[in-house]
Amino acid sequence: MAKGKVGKTVGSLGDYLKEQRQASRLSLRQLAEQAGVSNPYLSQIERGLRKPSAEVLQQIAKALRISAEQLYIRAGIVSPEEVPGAPERSVELAILNDPHLNERQKQSLLDVYASFLALNTTTEKE
Template identity: 80%
Template sequence: MAIGKDGKTVVASLGDFLREQRLASRLSLRQLAEQVGVSNPYLSQIERGLRRPSAEVLQQIAKALRISAEQLYVRAGIVSPVAHGDQSVELAVLADAGLTERQKQSLLDVYASFLALNAGEPRDPS
């Protein structure tokens, strides 16, 4: 499990952020769970850092809280805050309704491995 700058796990940090956003939106756990289409216990586990939600659940949470889904993807560790510029590849994969969650994660893993591999090698100019 990834550890953030503050020593918290990425999932716990995401949960704290979601709780803050939910409270700022003046929504109860029950109200948000209903809007997102998940159970109260599941949403509570996400907020407490015990569960890592899928990209689809994060997208529904973002919609209900009126915040950026991309911001949640980064906080959840699904998309990395990249220094190489545009995150359009990651976001396009996450937005593709024709792929399952497992397929999306597999594609993101392969993409990340290519980026890591290329970062360690000089580029061929041809």
């Protein structure tokens, strides 16, 4: 299959993007329009046939309302070690890289974790 030609990282990126698109209840056409890319190009990304640029990933992340960093890591543009930030970044990366969780579970955990951090920040300021 042609998917193997671009690489495993891109294939997992495509699977991840498709799951995020479906979770957002967007059609391929809707996401392509919001991200400013063509339907065929987005379809090829989802099937692992194309490796998108960082700029395209940023546009897709914005349309899906997810972190561009997540997409950069999944695409192999940056490694998890290169992502600057506080220790909470390692928690987020551990969740993202856990093979025992599906994408919806990962996003749920990330959302809960972010809400706890926000709550603690608010509480500390008082």
